[in-house]
């Protein structure tokens with residue numbers, strides 16, 4: 001499991017460690033040495049030798065400069081660009097003696113930058129506010145496209161807390177962070193700017209709850225509900241799926257195929273005539289109709305405004321499922337039936353547009369209209385707000401999928417290729433996570449583990465190429481086996 005900690009928690013851990021060390025520059029020295037080792041390796045891999053440092057005013061700039069001193073010692077040509085600010089440590093002449101040439105704001109920095117093989121972005125670190133000073137905006141605009149950009153601690157200008165997306169910021173090929181990952185590295189608003197993430201150990205230890213967790217492959221065997229000899233189909237969990245309608249017939253097929261493929265004990269399907277016939281034909285394992293279950297999936301392809309035959313009876317069961325004290329996953333059309341808090345374990349699985357709609361409906365007359373774009377610009381805050389309004393855990397779908405309980409540590413999964421952005425993929429996710437809820441997992445575990453398996457299945461269904469939702473659903477059983485037996 002990857003764990004990411006807030007800037008404040010990291011600063012406290014650094015201070016605690018620093019108090020035990022004789023030399024107050026020791027931690028920065030460790031950071032700069034580790035950073036230089038990574039840069040050295042990348043220069044060797046690419047055959048480059050010209051390093052340009054973007055040197056900001058704080059300790060982040062100092063890390064980059066000290067790393068450049070190591071690289072200069074080893075023969076690299078190192079130049080640092082300084083803005084109209086003093087450097088955190090030492091004057092320019094001391095850096096010059098160490099073999100790092102400084103180019104001031106009024107110097108010919110464009111020419112220097114053009115020749116860079118590797119750019120060390122040391123403008124801002126965990127002390128940065130989102131956005132960049134104007135001079136650094138000009139540097140970033142002038143970055144040569146073929147230079148390898150290594151961000152020091154985090155891509156400058158990005159929000160260290162990972163809450164808001166910012167355009168005036170660095171987008172790195174690699175980020176070298178110190179001690180532990182921070183939220184900026186794993187949350188959806190900022191993760192795409194991080195590139196490859198490398199963590200350099202500087203000796204700090206963090207205690208308590210992290211801000212963000214990310215499950216990795218090694219977590220799957222410990223969390224996945226593997227049956228034992230004493231199990232039967234009921235003890236493994238029965239899932240009820242209320243999905244589809246006369247106009248959306250495919251969603252229940254995808255959801256039910258994925259759910260039985262994820263290893264359910266039994267599945268009950270509640271639908272209108274047309275999708276029921278399709279589920280009967282394509283998922284012969286399904287038992288048709290209402291009955292006793294351990295958890296519900298309500299909503300894939302569900303049209304809450306339909307007056308077609310069978311819709312009223314189906315919607316009555318959907319509402320009864322939501323009013324029950326059983327765990328429930330609520331997706332797509334089912335989200336329109338959420339009227340407030342549920343006491344039983346609940347996982348809501350909106351995409352950004354559905355989350356905006358849910359917030360506008362539940363937020364009350366006083367709250368401003370939320371748009372899909374606003375959700376995408378600050379996903380965590382909006383998901384958290386919905387979780388608090390409903391008491392549910394909110395799984396917000398996207399390239400990085402967030403799983404957000406009303407309070408405490410959130411999970412963030414990024415396991416899927418962009419090919420997964422295809423209609424029906426969400427129905428498959430609902431089936432997988434629903435199966436996990438029926439087996440007794442918490443909404444947080446069911447959502448994050450389901451998102452991991454779903455993302456890996458997208459790749460395994462057709463490595464490197466397009467994937468349709470039905471192939472994704474069929475790839476679920478093999479993916480689970482692969483992750484359990486690797």
Ligand SMILES: NC(=O)C1=CN([C@@H]2O[C@H](COP(=O)(O)OP(=O)(O)OC[C@H]3O[C@@H](n4cnc5c(N)ncnc54)[C@H](OP(=O)(O)O)[C@@H]3O)[C@@H](O)[C@H]2O)[C@@H](O)CC1
Pocket residue numbers: 011014015027028029031056057058059060061063123124125126127128129130131132133152153154178202
């Ligand atoms: N702590 C440790 O032991 C270790 C820390 N380490 C390193 O230290 C880094 C943190 O260093 P840091 O605290 O000096 O903050 P940093 O990010 O360099 O910037 C602060 C400066 O930027 C300014 N500023 C901020 N936002 C701005 C904006 N948008 N636009 C313009 N200016 C802006 C801000 O100005 P002010 O807020 O005063 O206006 C201040 O001058 C950390 O990421 C890691 O690299 C490692 O060596 C390991 C040991």
Ligand SMILES: Nc1ncnc2c1ncn2[C@@H]1O[C@H](COP(=O)(O)OP(=O)(O)O)[C@@H](O)[C@H]1O
Pocket residue numbers: 332351397398399400401416417418419420421422423424425426427428429454
């Ligand atoms: N760019 C992307 N990269 C990886 N996965 C993505 C990307 N965009 C969307 N996804 C995933 O694809 C699925 C789409 O779900 P959803 O929007 O509900 O589709 P549908 O309602 O058609 O089934 C989600 O699991 C989401 O996380």
Ligand SMILES: [K+]
Pocket residue numbers: 060121122123124125151152153154155156
């Ligand atoms: K940086």
